Amino acid sequence: MDLIKKILQTDLFKITSLNSLSVLLKIGTSLITSKLLAVFVGPGGMALVGNLRNFSSSLEGISTLAFNSGIVKYVGENQRDKKELDKLITTVLLSFLIITSFLSILIFIFSDYFCYKIFGNNLQYEIVFKIIAIVLPWNAVSVLFISIINGLGKYNKVILANIISNILCLLTSFILIYFFKTLGAFISIVIVPVIVVFVTSFYLPDEIQIFSRFDFHQYDFRVLKNLGKFSLMILPSTILSPLFNLQIRNFLITTVGLHQSGLWEAITRISNLYLLFVSTIVSVYFYPKLIKANIIDDIKEVILGFYKFILPVFIIGTTAVYFLRFFIIKTLFTDEFLPLSELFFWQLTGDVFKVAGMILGVFLMVRSKILPYVFFELLSIILLYFLSLFFVKILGVEGVVIAQAIDNVVYLLMLSVYFRKYLF
Secondary structure, X not given: OXXXXXXXXXXXXXHHHHHHHHHHHHHHHHHHHHHHHHHHOHHHHHHHHHHXXXXXXXXXHHHHOOOHHHHHHHHHHHOOOHHHHHHHHHHHHHHHHHHHHHHHHHHHHOHHHHHHHHHOOOHHHHXXXXXXXXXXXXXXXXXXXXXXXXXXXXXXXXXXXXXXXXXXXXXXXXXXXXXXXXXXHHHHXXXXXXXXXXXXXXXXXXXXXXXXXXXXXXXXXXXXXXXXXXXXXXXXXXXXXXXXXXXXXXXXXXXXXXXXXXXXXXXXXXXXXXXXXXXXXXHHHHHHHHHHOOOXXXXXXXXXXXXXXXXXXXXXXHHHHHHOHHHHHHXXXXXXXXXXXXXXXXXXXXXXXXXXXXXXXHHHHHOOOXXXXXXXXXXXXXXXXXXXXXXXXXHOOXXXXXXXXXXXXXXXXXXXXXXXXXXX
16 A cells, blocks of 8 residues: 555656656547537538648748757757756747747738638638737747647646646637537637636746746757757658648549548547557657667667557557447437548558557657668658559549558668668
């Protein structure tokens, strides 16, 4: 009993438990949001929601230069060095504001153009891009703020702030989707950064004072150079992957129609839910293990441990999902989405190979293999794009999930060959 009490009182247990609660809550809010979208906007509206999400993801990558991980690292290293911390905060915040200001003006002026590119002839949604233009600087501030708090080691406060943000975002989404249908769904997506900034500012009043250290004279290009080493690996795929997905969905809309395209967005939402469990385990447990492992035997033990324990459980889970697919569709969506059942086999098969390659992709990042990482990521994105175009012409919307499965197999094979000495 004493041992159990000691375990329950450790910071690691508290943080892990709180993080698990945050993940479960995020999944719960996603489930409810999916149901709201299914009922009020249908498959067609869901396809357009997917387009907006892809656009927003790429825009966030551009506006923040994928500096997240680098900010966390340097804040952690310099939290006791006021001068270096001032340089970091000033340089990053000013850079973010310059980039987002330029992008905001561009998006606001050409909102009709962006609306046409993302939503086609649905120009009544132009107001969404004007809102994006106004909200974009808030997005950059929210990313910077959360990264700073993470770097300071305030994990429990960040997790609690995320929990509150998820709850508020769900309530906001419900109100907007209920009253404004598709337009409400779009607005609920783009105003999330404002909610995050509001919650973190209110919930973390002590840490927010760190912005009082902002000083124009502290701007230092060497900070950007150091952070650039982190973004160089992540930025290309962060920007290009959503954009290519956007192009694939637009091709789907043109080829098979808006309704069928919405089915791909629906199956993607289901996939993201169960993949969240694996990605969380990898980031919380396996990522730190790989960082500490220096000799081949230790590395091999970590990687093979993933394949022995996590992958088999995931395969069992996806098998269960396949047999429960009709129940899942009716629970998460509506009868209008029943044709979605035909996409489950290839989606789940592709996800098994995706998870199998996940640990190797993380190891590639841990070892800072910049050129190989960027090469494999870009090759995978381009391969998926052309495979999707090819199979969609032949098989319709099912062609996309088949293309994803093949792409994930190829990605796994490439990494297996590259890391063959750690696997065989």
